[in-house]
Amino acid sequence: GDQGKMKKTEAEKVEDEAKAFTLKTPKGTKDYDEKDMAVREQIFSKITSIFKRHGAITIDTPVFELKEILSGKYGEDSKLIYDLEDQGGEKCSLRYDLTVPFARYLAENGVSNMKRYHIAKVYRRDQPAMNRGRMREFYQCDFDIAGTYDQMVPDAEAVRVMSEILTSLDIGSFTIKINHRRILDGMFEVCGVPADKIRTISSAVDKLDKMTWADVKKEMVEEKGLSPEVADRIGEYVKLKGSRELCDKLDADAKLSGNANAKAGIDDMRVLLRYLEIFNVLPRVSFDLSLARGLDYYTGVIYEAVVNSSPSVLNGEPVGVGSVAAGGRYDDLVGMFSGNKKIPCVGISIGVERVFTIISGQRDRSTIKSNATEVYVIGLGEGFLQERMQICAQLWDAGVKAEYMFKKKPRNLQVQFEVCDKEQIPLAIIVGKQEVDNGVVKIRKMVKDNVDSVDKEVTVERSSLVESVQKLLKAI
Amino acid sequence: GDQGKMKKTEAEKVEDEAKAFTLKTPKGTKDYDEKDMAVREQIFSKITSIFKRHGAITIDTPVFELKEILSGKYGEDSKLIYDLEDQGGEKCSLRYDLTVPFARYLAENGVSNMKRYHIAKVYRRDQPAMNRGRMREFYQCDFDIAGTYDQMVPDAEAVRVMSEILTSLDIGSFTIKINHRRILDGMFEVCGVPADKIRTISSAVDKLDKMTWADVKKEMVEEKGLSPEVADRIGEYVKLKGSRELCDKLDADAKLSGNANAKAGIDDMRVLLRYLEIFNVLPRVSFDLSLARGLDYYTGVIYEAVVNSSPSVLNGEPVGVGSVAAGGRYDDLVGMFSGNKKIPCVGISIGVERVFTIISGQRDRSTIKSNATEVYVIGLGEGFLQERMQICAQLWDAGVKAEYMFKKKPRNLQVQFEVCDKEQIPLAIIVGKQEVDNGVVKIRKMVKDNVDSVDKEVTVERSSLVESVQKLLKAI
Structure with missing residues (x-):
């Protein structure tokens, strides 16, 4: 336990680099020292205990998959996948997330239901922004329920797990925004968005947490060729947020509730919000029509948690941490591997790197005990x-x-x-x-x-x- | 917790492969299901608690390093390093072990002493032998003490940690073989091995746990060009094994104790065995002159633990599990990165994949509880x-x-x-x-x-x- 350190000055590090070896980790990756690890292990331990409280088991999959397994799953983000060099043999890529390997696992082993968690590193050749916790190697922390069950029952448990975890982590008050892909689709149909523009307009709506409505409308009209009237109709809907009463309000909208997609989505939301009330998480939930989520594979309920406090500060700079957890229902992903057999899934992912940034910012490093010596x-x-x-x-x-x-x-x-x-x-x-x-x-x-x-x-x-x-x- | 499974037949798996997707993990890698994970987590938890009992902290390094960091560290095994594809930017390779990243970390951060453990996956493009636990992706489980300390004090603690861990894991009785690189070097010098043949003759000695002396001698003489008389002299030494009394016996050998390398090594062994007696691990230790260890970077004491029981059985086939832990002193590795500054190190690595093979073979899978539900x-x-x-x-x-x-x-x-x-x-x-x-x-x-x-x-x-x-x- 008597670790002695003399951290090198920047000048000394530059000198090191002049040597034969460049003494650094690859771009977008970092070492975690013993104090970082003590904080990280506390976070993982809290999260794991809650996953286990809900009966989840864990599995492990390799850090790389056959390249073809990852192909066609991430849209234009596929360019961010790390490939291994072809040294003879199979072509492999580092995993981009834990969801696709989970789906591959279910399909390969013919597993029709499972409640599993997986905490492991994933890899993206993204432009790193280390200060904001965006790295090329980072942890994901996923909990998913696979299986054919009754309406909204596993979905409600996924949201309850998210709420329990965020409460336990001491990151301040938070809001879980919830919406439904079929309500969004129905809303776009009712507003008059052409079918082939629905995904791209949905992506524009997804930016409402970072951009004003005026800018999002501009993108819809000028870049994506939507008519201003259609955009304005969308603008009225995406303003809406609330709780159980919003289901009644949307039902009372004859045009919307006359749309089969929207109707099914509103019905799901009504059931889900009732279950969340039983689970005591309704006060933390906002049914928010502006939530769209980027990923293509969601098919039902989607959610995203944000901390309500002002941005925290790291290295003297304010840091917007954005969402700290997210997830949703993806009923068709396993079917992309299993062919005939559909296995409905719903899951959450905790943004542990962001949580780590928040909690590290709160702690005085000198008070962190990194060893266990008594x-x-x-x-x-x-x-x-x-x-x-x-x-x-x-x-x-x-x-x-x-x-x-x-x-x-x-x-x-x-x-x-x-x-x-x-x-x-x-x-x-x-x-x-x-x-x-x-x-x-x-x-x-x-x-x-x-x-x-x-x-x-x-x-x-x-x-x-x-x-x-x-x-x-x-x-x- | 109600995971339902219908494992596919081989015929169904073949059918799957006829589809667009090959549903499998890459060659030499495997998934761990919930029962495997329950066993693995028990093993890791026992090992971690012993590392912590000895005051070790943990650090984490990225799964890939700059290619040049790994170059020139593994001799001819360098061909087994996995490279990432050059997608523009830095050239990177998956880590081959946890020791070189640890040395890079110490040198980069100017850390002069540390007692750390690291449990993480490493990658080798080896010919897989899954049944014997040899895979392309596998866990290593390392404990190392870096720092300039008094003779044999950290070395004794490393061996004590190895003994505590193997005792706690319920893998049966075991023997920790110990030898010293400088005794080996001195012995080869005294026997008349030419200086340029010492490493290759040492590699031949390393095979004595799998081959008879007759075959090893044949390799020395016929393949490596050693004279039969020199080989016979080596043969007399490598038969020797014992405990503290062997130090006296070697000291009494005027030729050997007249060699500066051998003398220094014998002196180290005398001190180490006394400390191991205090630590109550001497009964499990065998001072064994036939132990050579493959890795080039060892500079002092080397050790390797083997289970004494007969080979265990997996899938109906007997499985030789070989060594379950190994390690030694490597005083010059950090200096390869830090240039001027030498940081002496001693470490152990637990062969967790082999331990997993042994323990899985003992357990009835149906009795393993993989969830925590009460x-x-x-x-x-x-x-x-x-x-x-x-x-x-x-x-x-x-x-x-x-x-x-x-x-x-x-x-x-x-x-x-x-x-x-x-x-x-x-x-x-x-x-x-x-x-x-x-x-x-x-x-x-x-x-x-x-x-x-x-x-x-x-x-x-x-x-x-x-x-x-x-x-x-x-x-x-």
């Missing part, structure tokens, strides 16, 4: 290395997390206490000549406050050492 | 979906792991009980008309034995439901 065994005078080793072996045998300095004769007591402070180790065991002669050790609580409490240090027999340590640790 | 909420008669949802929300709010069937009206009670059995869920909560009318639920212990114990089923108020469930779960 006891540091300190030698006085001549160092008593073999006694320290014996004591550590006793502690390890009992499962106590213990370390000692790898020196026969540490410079002095102070340098060993400093390790305890730096590594936030709560207990020190001290052995010197006197202790060895008397068959005892001192145990000292490494309290940071300057209160010189009476019970700060106790002397115990070597034979009852482990017991005493365990008792003290329990009390911390 | 309670299944069952509806009678009309199904009572909304009541089941309410009950689940109550349980989830309290952190209880609960599931229910995603049907408004499940077919019958039996099909829901079957889920409990299949998924090994210990408690069922049952709601029917009578329970709803009376504001109660039934809680049933899903015991497998046929004893009809009196307390198998209790009826409790809805208001005290969570409390009752938590009490019952604690008692399980």
Whole structure:
């Protein structure tokens, strides 16, 4: 636990680069040091425990897939897929997300229902924006329910899982926006959008979280050739947001509710919002007709969670973190692999990199404990290395997390206490000549406050050492 | 938790392949299903807890590195490195192990000491032998201590960590073979091996765990041009194995102890074996002059653990699992990146894929619980979906792991009980008309034995439901 670091200056790094080796990670990737990892593991542990609370199992798929498996799944983003060099043999690509490998897994193994989570890295040759958490290698954290079930039942659980996770992560208040692909499609039909323009107009609507309506309308009319009247009709709909009452309002819109797509979508939303009320997540949900979501493969309910607070700050710059979770229903993706057999799916993906950015921004790095060490065994005078080793072996045998300095004769007591402070180790065991002669050790609580409490240090027999340590640790 | 599977027959898989998509993972890679993952996570959790017991922190590096970082590190095995396609930009390769990225990390960040573990996948374009656990994508599980410390102190802790881990994994009794590169070098010098043949003769010695001495000698003489007399002298040395007394025996060999390399190595071994005695691992250690280890970068102590039992059986075939852990001291690797600054390192790598093969072979798959679900909420008669949802929300709010069937009206009670059995869920909560009318639920212990114990089923108020469930779960 006595990691010593001397981070290099930028000048030294430039000097390094002048050498034969360029000492860096590839563009768009980064190392995570021990403090980053402590934060990341806390996040993953919270998320995993909630996935498990809902009965999810986990599977693992390879980091690369046959190239043809990924082909034709990501539209124009396919250019961002990393290919492996053709070194003879199969053509492979690094996975772009965890959803397509999941669909391949279901189809290949003939699995007709599964509730699974998968936390793993995915790869995109995107223009990196590391400050905003957009990288070429990043974690995805997915939960999906595959299977043929009753209307909106798994969908409601997916939203409940999203809400439980965002609540547990301490990232502030959030809103889960929900909409339905069939309501959007029906709305576009009713407004008079030509069938061949529906996907591209949907993409324009998707930008409403970053652009004003005036700019989105301009894009629809000037770039995408929509008539201004049709755009204005869309403009009226996408303003609408609310909760259960919005279902009634849309039903009362005779034109909209006369459209089969819209009607089916409104019916789904009515059922879903009722279930979300039972699940106590309705107050966090906004039925929002402006939510469109980019991905082509969604076929039903779609959702996206945003934090309500103002942008956080990283390295002195404000950072818009955008959505922290998203998902939806995709009933046709598995069928692209299995041919005849359709396996309906609904899923969520937690934006863990954004969550990491938010939480890292809140934490003072010096307070993050990156090791788990409970006891540091300190030698006085001549160092008593073999006694320290014996004591550590006793502690390890009992499962106590213990370390000692790898020196026969540490410079002095102070340098060993400093390790305890730096590594936030709560207990020190001290052995010197006197202790060895008397068959005892001192145990000292490494309290940071300057209160010189009476019970700060106790002397115990070597034979009852482990017991005493365990008792003290329990009390911390 | 009600994952239903109908594994495809081979004929169906062949039919799938006739389609546009080849539904398979790339050669040498595999999916891990939920039962594999449950076993794997148990293994990782045990190993991680021991790494943490010794104060190790963890870092993470990208799955690919700049190609030049990996170049010149793996000798003739460099041909097994996976390269990413050159899609414009930097040339990158998938990591081949976790040691070189660790050395790059230390040098890049000017970290002079660190005790770290890293569990992650590495990639080798090797000829796969899946049955023997040799794959193109596989986990490594490394623990390394970097820093300038006193003689053999970190080395002893590395061996102690290896021993603690192998003991905790229930893979049967094992032996940790230890040797020293400088003893080997000195031995070859004393025997009369020409300096330019030392590495290749060392590689031949490394095969003694798979080949007889006669065959190894043949390779030395016929393929590598060593004189038979020199080979015979080596043959006398590599027979030697023992414990602390072997240090004295080697010291008494005037020719060997007159060699500076051998002398230094014997001195290290004497100190190490004393420390291992203090750490209570000496009985598991064999000082074995036939251990050579392939990797070029070792500079000091080397070690390798083997299980003592006869080969295990997988798919009806005997499987030699070989070494289950290995490692050694590599004092010069970081210097290949940092130029001037030498950072001595010692490390171990646990062969988790082999451990997985051994443990999977021991377990009956049907007994492996892959989900964490504690309670299944069952509806009678009309199904009572909304009541089941309410009950689940109550349980989830309290952190209880609960599931229910995603049907408004499940077919019958039996099909829901079957889920409990299949998924090994210990408690069922049952709601029917009578329970709803009376504001109660039934809680049933899903015991497998046929004893009809009196307390198998209790009826409790809805208001005290969570409390009752938590009490019952604690008692399980």
